Amino acid sequence: MYPPGADTVLVRHADVGVKSGKVQTEMERRLRDNLAALLDSRGVDADVERRWSRLLVHADEKNVDAATDAAADTFGVRSASAAVVVDPDLDAIRSALADAARTLYDGDTFAVRARRADKSLPFTSEDVERQGGEAVWNAVDDPAVDLEDPDTTFRVEVRESEAFVFVEKQAGPGGLPLGSQAPVVGLVSGGIDSPVALWEVMKRGSPVVPVYLDLGDYGGPDHEARAMETVRRLSAYAPNFDVTVRKVPAGDVMDLLVEEVGPARMLVYRRFMYRVAEHVARDVDACGIVTGEAIGQKSSQTARNLGVTSAATDLPVHRPLLTMDKTEITDRARDIGTFRDSTIPAGCNRVAPDFPETNATLGIVENAEPDDLFKRAREAAANVELVDV
Numbered sequence: 001m002y003p004p005g006a007d008t009v010l011v012r013h014a015d016v017g018v019k020s021g022k023v024q025t026e027m028e029r030r031l032r033d034n035l036a037a038l039l040d041s042r043g044v045d046a047d048v049e050r051r052w053s054r055l056l057v058h059a060d061e062k063n064v065d066a067a068t069d070a071a072a073d074t075f076g077v078r079s080a081s082a083a084v085v086v087d088p089d090l091d092a093i094r095s096a097l098a099d100a101a102r103t104l105y106d107g108d109t110f111a112v113r114a115r116r117a118d119k120s121l122p123f124t125s126e127d128v129e130r131q132g133g134e135a136v137w138n139a140v141d142d143p144a145v146d147l148e149d150p151d152t153t154f155r156v157e158v159r160e161s162e163a164f165v166f167v168e169k170q171a172g173p174g175g176l177p178l179g180s181q182a183p184v185v186g187l188v189s190g191g192i193d194s195p196v197a198l199w200e201v202m203k204r205g206s207p208v209v210p211v212y213l214d215l216g217d218y219g220g221p222d223h224e225a226r227a228m229e230t231v232r233r234l235s236a237y238a239p240n241f242d243v244t245v246r247k248v249p250a251g252d253v254m255d256l257l258v259e260e261v262g263p264a265r266m267l268v269y270r271r272f273m274y275r276v277a278e279h280v281a282r283d284v285d286a287c288g289i290v291t292g293e294a295i296g297q298k299s300s301q302t303a304r305n306l307g308v309t310s311a312a313t314d315l316p317v318h319r320p321l322l323t324m325d326k327t328e329i330t331d332r333a334r335d336i337g338t339f340r341d342s343t344i345p346a347g348c349n350r351v352a353p354d355f356p357e358t359n360a361t362l363g364i365v366e367n368a369e370p371d372d373l374f375k376r377a378r379e380a381a382a383n384v385e386l387v388d389v
């Protein structure tokens with residue numbers, strides 16, 4: 001919902017604002033570049049400008065909607081508003097508010113809220129609210145004011161050389177601009193969890209290098225297709241970043257584990273997986289491993305077992321979904337657009353043992369695992385295949 005004549009998007013950043021001067025400038029530039037790339041990838045013809053502590057997207061009336069959506073999909077953005085831009089004087093603001101009210105006021109209650117960033121202006125934000133409120137009041141039939149909890153809020157942000165009039169703040173993901181942190185490796189299986197985990201880390205600024213373990217007969221073409229599709233969805237959030245998938249052969253190891261390892265099988269498999277991820281990380285200069293694990297979600301993810309599997313690598317294992325319930329993760333997957341691909345039936349064969357270990361110690365797992373497990377991980381990682389999604 002935006003006022004008639006809106007052609008500009010006012011973009012507010014999230015955690016970028018808590019940084020000190022130089023870091024903040026650098027992050028704002030990065031945010032601008034990322035948003036410009038996203039607009040470009042969606043075919044939205046608009047320019048992004050850094051102004052004050054905001055970004056301004058100069059669009060036009062036809063694509064302002066698409067430009068606002070793009071801003072709200074950019075990591076590091078707190079909110080975005082499609083606005084009409086007028087001169088910073090009370091007459092112009094009043095008239096823009098009256099126009100906005102005539103098209104947007106839905107007959108319930110309203111309020112006008114103003115913010116005046118430039119204190120040298122000859123009027124206060126209270127003046128804008130009072131006079132703007134009067135303009136709205138006079139423009140519509142049966143107006144009603146509610147300053148506490150209005151149904152429609154008409155907003156004005158006044159700067160030195162222009163005023164922005166808008167009604168909605170479309171929420172962005174928050175976080176930090178992608179690329180403002182070091183890269184991490186992301187273990188992606190294409191299930192519901194792992195794409196969400198990768199997205200969460202991207203939201204905090206770290207580009208993700210996706211790693212997919214090909215389980216041979218235990219995975220299969222649909223399993224792989226699912227993983228690739230979800231990565232493709234994620235890559236749409238990062239058009240100016242390389243998201244080539246590292247596909248690592250792991251079918252032989254799975255065969256071996258199914259044959260030789262009993263209750264600790266899944267833990268051994270996970271340790272193998274982290275080792276593979278560690279090798280890839282060293283190759284691409286990434287500084288951590290991301291997984292979609294959550295405490296207690298599966299037997300291999302009990303609080304104790306997470307500790308035992310993490311011990312296979314020196315790199316930190318990041319688990320952004322650690323405390324989330326499946327329903328929360330599923331909701332997030334729907335929001336970010338990976339859910340549907342995650343539910344492609346993958347028909348993967350059962351590899352979990354009948355009575356999985358839930359309370360392992362490092363000793364139990366080390367005893368159960370093949371002596372050459374980590375050597376196999378190194379060899380598997382050396383046979384990595386690059387898959388462009």
Ligand code: ATP
Pocket residue numbers: 186187188189190191192193194195211212213214215290291292293298
């Ligand atoms: P997801 O957790 O993605 O929904 P899942 O529930 O089938 O998939 P789990 O058995 O819960 O997978 O595995 C836990 C985590 O291990 C996944 O979130 C993912 O990070 C990683 N993982 C599992 N299988 C693979 C694989 N074949 N390739 C890469 N990473 C994997």
Ligand code: MG
Pocket residue numbers: 191193194292293297
């Ligand atoms: Mg899972």
